[in-house]
Amino acid sequence: DTAVSQTPKYLVTQMGNDKSIKCEQNLGHDTMYWYKQDSKKFLKIMFSYNNKELIINETVPNRFSPKSPDKAHLNLHINSLELGDSAVYLCASSPRAGTLSFSGNTIYFGEGSWLTVV
Amino acid sequence: AQSVSQHNHHVILSEAASLELGCNYSYGGTVNLFWYVQYPGQHLQLLLKYFSGDPLVKGIKGFEAEFIKSKFSFNLRKPSVQWSDTAEYFCAVLDTGRRALTFGSGTRLQVQP
Numbered sequence: 001d002t003a004v005s006q007t008p009k010y011l012v013t014q015m016g017n018d019k020s021i022k023c024e025q026n027l028g029h030d031t032m033y034w035y036k037q038d039s040k041k042f043l044k045i046m047f048s049y050n051n052k053e054l055i056i057n058e059t060v061p062n063r064f065s066p067k068s069p070d071k072a073h074l075n076l077h078i079n080s081l082e083l084g085d086s087a088v089y090l091c092a093s094s095p096r097a098g099t100l101s102f103s104g105n106t107i108y109f110g111e112g113s114w115l116t117v118v
Numbered sequence: 119a120q121s122v123s124q125h126n127h128h129v130i131l132s133e134a135a136s137l138e139l140g141c142n143y144s145y146g147g148t149v150n151l152f153w154y155v156q157y158p159g160q161h162l163q164l165l166l167k168y169f170s171g172d173p174l175v176k177g178i179k180g181f182e183a184e185f186i187k188s189k190f191s192f193n194l195r196k197p198s199v200q201w202s203d204t205a206e207y208f209c210a211v212l213d214t215g216r217r218a219l220t221f222g223s224g225t226r227l228q229v230q231p
Contacts, residue, residue, distance in 0.1 A: 004161075033218060041156075041206055043221040056216055090162065106152070107219060109162040 003027050004110035006091050012116045013081060020077045021113045023091030029108075030095065031055070032074035034066060037088040037112065049074055081117045088112040120145040120213050124222035131199050132230050139194040139225050141183075141209035150212035151192040152219065153183055157205045165207075168192065179203070204229045 004025045013019055025032060033056075034046040048056040049068040063079040078085060091110040121144045131137060143151065153165040166177025173185040183194045192209060206226050210219040 031217070041224045041226075043208065043224075045216075045218045045220075048216075048218055050217075056218055092162075106164050106167060108164075109154075111161040 003108050004091055004093055006089075006110040006113045008113060009111065010114045010116075012118060015081055015083060015117055017081050018077070018079045019081060019115070020075055021089055021091075021115070023074045023076070023110060025072055025091075025093040025108070025110075027093055027108060029093040030071055031093060032068065032071070033092040033094075033107070034074065034076050035090040035092060035109075036060075037090055039087070043090070047074075047076075078115075081115075083117050086115055086117045088114050120211050120220050122209050122211050122220055122222035124207075124209055124225050126225045127223070128226045128228070130228045130230065133201055134198045135229075137194070137196040137199045137203075137227070139207055139209075139227070141192045141194065141222060142190050143192065143209070143211045144190065145211050145213070147214050149185070149187075150214070151183075151185060152210040152212070153177065153181070153192075153194050154208045154210060154221075155205050156208065156224075162208070165194070199227070199229050201229050201231045203227060 006023045031050045033048045037043050046060050047066045051071045052068045065077045068074045090112045092107050094107040123142045125140050151168045154162045155165050156162050165181050166175050168175045168185045176182045181196050206224050208224045209222040
């Protein structure tokens with residue numbers, strides 16, 4: 001029944017490793033997002049996809065690469081992990097981008113994936 | 119560029135006290151504003167949102183917020199807090215151009231029994 005689900009929920013890995021976080025939504029939404037929440041709880045958008053098309057690509061290192069195989073899935077792959085990548089990565093989804101300003105539409109968030117790089 | 123400021127970083131209240139969390143935004147387009155709550159270990163949940171119309175918006179769990187255009191503010195209020203309201207609260211503005219939310223830095227609310 002979970003609307004936006006992410007796996008894994010917790011991930012501890014060593015510097016230099018490559019890891020992926022997966023996200024799936026069963027809401028029938030067209031738009032999906034990745035946000036990063038740092039140790040001070042600050043939330044910043046990283047990427048958004050609308051129906052498998054990349055819409056937002058913030059100034060994040062190119063070690064981060066999103067992939068959307070279909071509109072219900074948005075995965076995040078991180079190469080050569082660094083200590084500073086430790087954070088909570090939040091996946092989200094919303095109805096078709098451009099309709100967000102209409103009442104009743106909102107962005108739904110997953111529970112987050114807690115990444116710790118040691 | 120749009121931005122959101124939450125000046126209260128950490129608020130400590132006793133149960134039954136009244137709550138007001140400040141939120142100021144900067145955005146040149148049509149304003150759509152949100153308050154989200156994040157309970158410990160849980161995901162972000164929508165408390166309330168403003169798109170247009172009545173500037174006083176009521177949300178879940180007894181929360182409300184007032185949009186004051188002249189002050190660029192969207193403060194969150196609750197008349198009487200409960201211990202279960204302990205959480206992190208985030209104000210956000212929708213960037214309709216980029217079609218994404220810009221969040222404030224969050225306010226940690228701690229309610230003591």
